[in-house]
Amino acid sequence: MDKVAIRAPLTASPAGGGARGRGLQGFLLQSPAIMLLLVWSVVPLLMTLWYSLRNYNLVDPTRQGFAGISNYWYLLTDPDFLTSLENTAILVGGVLAISVGLGTLLAVLYNEEFAGRGIARILVISPFFIMPTVAALLWKNLMLHPIYGVYSAMMRAVGLTPVDWLSRYPLATLVMIVAWEWLPFAVLILLTAIQSLDTEQKEAARMDGAGMVAQFINITLPHLSRAITVVIMIETIFLLTVFAEISVTTAGGPGVASTNLAFLIYSRALLQFDVGGASAGGVVAIVVANIVAAFLLRAVARNLET
Amino acid sequence: MARTRTRLRQGVVTILGWAIALWMFFPILWMFLTGFKNEPDAISTPPHLFFSPTLSSYRDVFAREDYWHFATNSVVISVLATVVALLVSIPAAYAMAFLPGPRTRMTLLWMLSTRMLPPVGVLVPIYLLARATGLLDSRTGLIVIYMLTNLPITVWMLYTFFREVPVPILEAGRMDGATRWQEVTQVLMPLALPGIASTGLLSLILCWNETFWSLNLTSSIAAPLTTFIASFSSPEGLFFAKLSAASTLAVAPIMVFGWASQKQLVRGLTFGAVK
Numbered sequence: 001m002d003k004v005a006i007r008a009p010l011t012a013s014p015a016g017g018g019a020r021g022r023g024l025q026g027f028l029l030q031s032p033a034i035m036l037l038l039v040w041s042v043v044p045l046l047m048t049l050w051y052s053l054r055n056y057n058l059v060d061p062t063r064q065g066f067a068g069i070s071n072y073w074y075l076l077t078d079p080d081f082l083t084s085l086e087n088t089a090i091l092v093g094g095v096l097a098i099s100v101g102l103g104t105l106l107a108v109l110y111n112e113e114f115a116g117r118g119i120a121r122i123l124v125i126s127p128f129f130i131m132p133t134v135a136a137l138l139w140k141n142l143m144l145h146p147i148y149g150v151y152s153a154m155m156r157a158v159g160l161t162p163v164d165w166l167s168r169y170p171l172a173t174l175v176m177i178v179a180w181e182w183l184p185f186a187v188l189i190l191l192t193a194i195q196s197l198d199t200e201q202k203e204a205a206r207m208d209g210a211g212m213v214a215q216f217i218n219i220t221l222p223h224l225s226r227a228i229t230v231v232i233m234i235e236t237i238f239l240l241t242v243f244a245e246i247s248v249t250t251a252g253g254p255g256v257a258s259t260n261l262a263f264l265i266y267s268r269a270l271l272q273f274d275v276g277g278a279s280a281g282g283v284v285a286i287v288v289a290n291i292v293a294a295f296l297l298r299a300v301a302r303n304l305e306t
Numbered sequence: 307m308a309r310t311r312t313r314l315r316q317g318v319v320t321i322l323g324w325a326i327a328l329w330m331f332f333p334i335l336w337m338f339l340t341g342f343k344n345e346p347d348a349i350s351t352p353p354h355l356f357f358s359p360t361l362s363s364y365r366d367v368f369a370r371e372d373y374w375h376f377a378t379n380s381v382v383i384s385v386l387a388t389v390v391a392l393l394v395s396i397p398a399a400y401a402m403a404f405l406p407g408p409r410t411r412m413t414l415l416w417m418l419s420t421r422m423l424p425p426v427g428v429l430v431p432i433y434l435l436a437r438a439t440g441l442l443d444s445r446t447g448l449i450v451i452y453m454l455t456n457l458p459i460t461v462w463m464l465y466t467f468f469r470e471v472p473v474p475i476l477e478a479g480r481m482d483g484a485t486r487w488q489e490v491t492q493v494l495m496p497l498a499l500p501g502i503a504s505t506g507l508l509s510l511i512l513c514w515n516e517t518f519w520s521l522n523l524t525s526s527i528a529a530p531l532t533t534f535i536a537s538f539s540s541p542e543g544l545f546f547a548k549l550s551a552a553s554t555l556a557v558a559p560i561m562v563f564g565w566a567s568q569k570q571l572v573r574g575l576t577f578g579a580v581k
Contacts, residue, residue, distance in 0.1 A: 022405050023405070023407055025401070025405060025486070026401040026402075026405035026406070026407055027401075027407075029397040029398060029400060029401035029405070030397070030398045030401045030402065030413065032394050032397070032398070033394050033395055033397075033398035033417070033457060033461055034398070034413065034417075036394065036454060036457060037417055037420050037454070037457055037458065040420065040454040040457075041419075041420040041423060043431075044428035044431040044432055044435075045423070045427075045428060047428075047430075047431030047434075047435075048427060048428055048430060048431050051430055051431065106326065109319065109322060109323055109326070110323060112319045112323070114316065114319045114320040114323050114324075115320055116324065117323065119327075120323050120324055120326075120327035121327075122565050123327040123328065123330060123331035124326065124327045124330050124331070125564075125568065126330070126331055126334055126561060126564075126565075127330060127331075127333075127334065128564070129511065129515070129557065129560055129561040129563075129564035129565075130334065130515075130557050130561070131514065131515040131517065131531070131532050131535065131556060131557060131560075132515065132517045132532070133517055133521075133532050133533075133535040133536045133539075134337075134535050134553040134556060134557055136539075137535060137536075137538055137539060137549060137553070138333050138334075138337050138553065139333065140539075141538075141544065141546055141549060142333065142336055142337060142340060142546060142549075142550065143333055143336070147349075147351065148348075148349040148351060148353075148546065150336060150353055153351060153352045153353050156351075156352070157352065180330070180333075183330075184330070188568060188571070188572055189572055192569070192572045237421075237422050237424070240424050240426075241424045241425055241426050241518060243426065243517065243518045243521065243522075244517035244518065244521055244532070244536065247521060247536065247539075248535075248536050248538075248539035249539070261426070262424070262426040262518075265426050265429060265430075266426070266429065266522065269429060269430050269433065270433065270522065275430055275434070278429070278430050279430045279431075282426060282427040282428060282429060282430055283427070285424045285426050285427040286423065286424060286427035286428075288424075289422055289423065289424040289427065290422075292422070293419055293422035296422065297415055297418060297419055297422075301411075301415055
């Protein structure tokens with residue numbers, strides 16, 4: 001795309017007219033979007049904070065009033081909460097490791113010319129467009145079902161005993177399913193970034209006798225570092241709230257073996273009707289996401305300047 | 307010698323490229339095929355690679371499952387949320403691109419930051435608000451939420467597209483006495499139409515596939531396809547062929563959209579940080 005136009009300083013004043021009138025007009029044009037987002041981002045947040053400090057159970061109206069930090073205390077000392085934090089970290093970390101690691105290699109692969117590359121690329125990125133409920137049930141039933149699944153049939157064909165993946169290794173299986181959805185995203189972004197790599201530079205390196213691995217480490221990887229950062233941060237934001245995949249496959253179980261923070265908050269709020277406790281969990285989720293968002297915003301802001 | 311090595315390398319790349327592509331796509335292909343089986347065929351062990359295709363599962367999905375009800379919800383909710391988001395964000399993006407003030411950059415970044423709020427953090431208040439206002443299990447509720455969650459992305463994308471429109475063209479229009487309204491509708495819009503279209507497309511894809519709010523806020527009346535598919539997760543719902551047919555219908559349109567707009571998607575999804 002036209003980089004020159006994007007790089008023009010943001011303070012340029014292309015439109016004519018008086019500066020003050022322009023400022024007012026600009027403000028009026030932006031205000032609907034700003035007001036909507038202001039309400040959307042502030043009101044629910046304050047409500048979550050408020051509920052998190054109150055005793056509030058939808059099925060037990062007798063317990064009301066200020067709770068202080070007891071919701072937080074109860075949550076933080078609850079072993080289920082710690083398990084859910086751990087599961088969230090494994091889910092996010094596992095999917096990130098697979099999608100960034102494999103994604104980088106696949107981006108390099110699909111940047112090479114070969115017969116039918118265009119179609120192969122489309123096939124690889126397709127899972128990203130599958131809605132999470134379909135992706136989860138597709139894997140749970142058609143692929144991994146211990147009796148009828150294709151993978152079980154393959155295992156039987158080579159003489160192995162099929163495994164009930166979702167009940168034996170619930171979290172690992174979920175990591176696999178979610179990674180299947182997000183690996184294409186990483187490939188899509190990294191492939192785009194790799195295409196902007198200067199081929200002359202690579203050519204020169206090859207002339208100098210640099211091997212494939214040396215080229216990859218010294219030229220491709222540094223060039224991709226920014227795109228990799230972006231992939232990590234955007235995926236983290238979405239992966240922190242993985243919900244549908246868990247809901248339709250394991251429902252957080254067995255026990256809480258595959259319950260992440262999002263699913264824990266959901267079950268506290270909508271299954272146990274504990275509004276206060278769920279809100280405290282919500283606040284924790286927001287704090288975690290904000291730490292990630294701060295880094296992501298800095299990267300985007302840097303891009304606005306260059 | 308060198309040529310054989312290049313040939314060999316080419317062969318490895320081709321095989322690897324296709325093998326991985328087919329492996330990634332296999333579940334989708336299998337789903338597509340299973341949709342054309344009858345139920346006994348769908349759960350036969352070992353699975354039948356060859357079978358006599360039938361449309362009975364599709365017929366079932368349309369006749370018994372009230373598919374159109376959910377599909378209509380998906381279409382109405384996604385389209386309306388996208389249209390409203392565009393209507394709100396076009397003026398905002400215009401002002402940010404062409405009438406920037408000292409706070410424009412801050413505003414843009416702040417808008418992005420609202421997108422990074424995890425939905426689960428505000429599940430409780432949104433659920434309670436929706437219940438109190440009667441918006442639980444209503445199309446309006448989801449439309450409003452989808453519009454709000456997509457607003458930062460549409461503003462941001464439109465902003466980057468608008469900034470590529472050469473300013474002299476807009477100025478020429480103004481010299482000829484065009485009002486602001488005419489400038490936007492008759493000069494800017496035609497020039498930025500591809501950008502507006504891909505912004506809308508991304509918003510449609512995101513709305514169509516959204517599952518957190520749809521699963522938590524809808525059950526039947528306003529349930530879109532995401533919720534409908536989730537209903538197959540119950541153990542009694544072990545009808546593989548019907549699940550496959552319904553799933554294929556649910557993902558096909560959006561997958562075609564996605565294929566057609568990969569490039570723009572990258573820009574929209576990374577907020578322009580990767581070009």
